Amino acid sequence: MTIDEFIDDATRRMDKSVESAQHEFNTLRTGRASAALLDRIQIDYYGTKTPLNQLASINAPEPRLLTVQPFDPGSLLSIERTIQESDLG
Structure with missing residues (x-):
């Protein structure tokens, strides 16, 4: 795995985590x-x-x-x- 592939994979997984967290925050009872x-x-x-x-x-x-x-x-x-x-x- 090259460094560019590694960075692309990490970026994609981090974006997915941020999107999931935003969805969870939207459903919090405030x-x-x-x-x-x-x-x-x-x-x-x-x-x-x-x-x-x-x-x-x-x-x-x-x-x-x-x-x-x-x-x-x-x-x-x-x-x-x-x-x-x-x-x-």
């Missing part, structure tokens, strides 16, 4: 609602696991409130059930 708290929620939408942010608009209009507005009103019950069953606390 006392303020953040749409990122719902990023890992997967909804069973017509038999396919789909990320919530692809099925609904997620907003934080107040510091302790998140609003979820589904694009398809028929998916509301599935979204509600999945959020309630999640381990968000």
